[in-house]
Amino acid sequence: MTKPRSPTRWATDISSVLNKVFGLNHFPVSVSDVALDLSKDWFPDDPLSLIQGENLPGFDGALLPAPSGRKGWGILYNNAITSKGRINFTLAHEFGHYLIHRLSFPNGLRCSQDDVVRWDSAYRQIEQEANTFAAYLLMPLDDYRRQIDTRTAATFELLGHCADRYEVSLVAATLRWLLFTERRAVLVLSREGYILWARSSKAALKSGVFIRTSGLAVPVPDASAAAYPDTFADARKGIEHPPGVWFPEPCQEMCIVSENYDFTISLIQLPPSSGACSFAADEDEEPEALGDRIRRIHNI
Ligand SMILES: [Zn+2]
Structure with missing residues (x-):
């Protein structure tokens, strides 16, 4: 059995496709379009077929299976939320659940504000994985470093x-x-x-x-x-x-x-501490040649 793809690998694979199709300056990522298109390409028997706002009191978003007799999945977000940024991150979080967790959770997942906002490792692992995927997809490290240098104060x-x-x-x-x-x-x-x-x-x-x-x-x-x-x-x-x-x-x-x-x-x-040293800047995985990555993605 092959090792499951990590959240960061999923995100960097999709970023590579976006870089190829739209160029390096492809921000903000339109999660709805990307999720609907890629899921149809990669998982034609089990795609995402619906993304929309709904009345979801107590939750920011949800990944739900289609009603019985129909194939695929839907992503819902709380339509009482007005912040575009909060909605976009929630959609990416739910897309992460779809890619990483749908087989383990056939009845779907419902996610609270805490699930989408907290990223600490002590929090629920599946929520952390969905947030890691969303963060890497929406804010790739190479582009973010061009906005704020690693040594610049924020x-x-x-x-x-x-x-x-x-x-x-x-x-x-x-x-x-x-x-x-x-x-x-x-x-x-x-x-x-x-x-x-x-x-x-x-x-x-x-x-x-x-x-x-x-x-x-x-x-x-x-x-x-x-x-x-x-x-x-x-x-x-x-x-x-x-x-x-x-x-x-x-x-x-x-x-x-x-x-x-x-x-x-x-x-x-x-202030920088006197003994401060440089860090490996992120947990990004080993770089992979773009061509190899695209070929591998489309051979799913
Ligand atoms: Zn979640």
């Missing part, structure tokens, strides 16, 4: 430019940046003064800068912008904190209240 303006380019939410664009940047940075999502979850860049993790939240009600620091996001006029551009606010060392916190989600976003950046 601003919400820069990350917002990337969110627009890839048609994803600011949180999704920031999480993707955290995966490849060499800077020390931590993304913290909070609600009503309590941390929902946090994610560190590799450089931050390596220097011991992270926030553990699993199962605990951890309040944001009293002196942080996240505690009073509306009272800091410059919170969006960044506030310099002395040692002891977020971490034992000084840091800068940029903070905004998300309009699309019910939470506050803090991006905390720290």
Whole structure:
């Protein structure tokens, strides 16, 4: 039995097809068109035949089998969501479930906001796999690096430019940046003064800068912008904190209240540590010649 294709491999394979057909500058990816066309080509007996908005209270999206007697699958998204970026990421997440998980879940999957927004490895594995696929498909590393160099500090303006380019939410664009940047940075999502979850860049993790939240009600620091996001006029551009606010060392916190989600976003950046070293920038797999990849894809 052949090894199942990984989420990153699925995404890079599809990116190669898009590069070939539409050129390198093929953003944002139109997930609906790509999913409908490729599933028909690759899995003609089991394709995606429907993608549409529906009344889905409590869920951001779903992958569902066609009614009995008909073949194929459908992707639904919550039509109460107005953010194009949030919808696009949800569609890519469900397309990931279709490619990776449909055989193991013949009755389909329904995905909550947490399923689509959280990317931490401790979260449910299938949701993490669908999010990894979506992130790699919508925000390929080579293109993202051309928008923000690996050594450049982020601003919400820069990350917002990337969110627009890839048609994803600011949180999704920031999480993707955290995966490849060499800077020390931590993304913290909070609600009503309590941390929902946090994610560190590799450089931050390596220097011991992270926030553990699993199962605990951890309040944001009293002196942080996240505690009073509306009272800091410059919170969006960044506030310099002395040692002891977020971490034992000084840091800068940029903070905004998300309009699309019910939470506050803090991006905390720290100066490069003296012992900082370069990292293998991502978990991308070995490069494969484009021609080989296209031939392999079309031989499915
Ligand atoms: Zn899901």
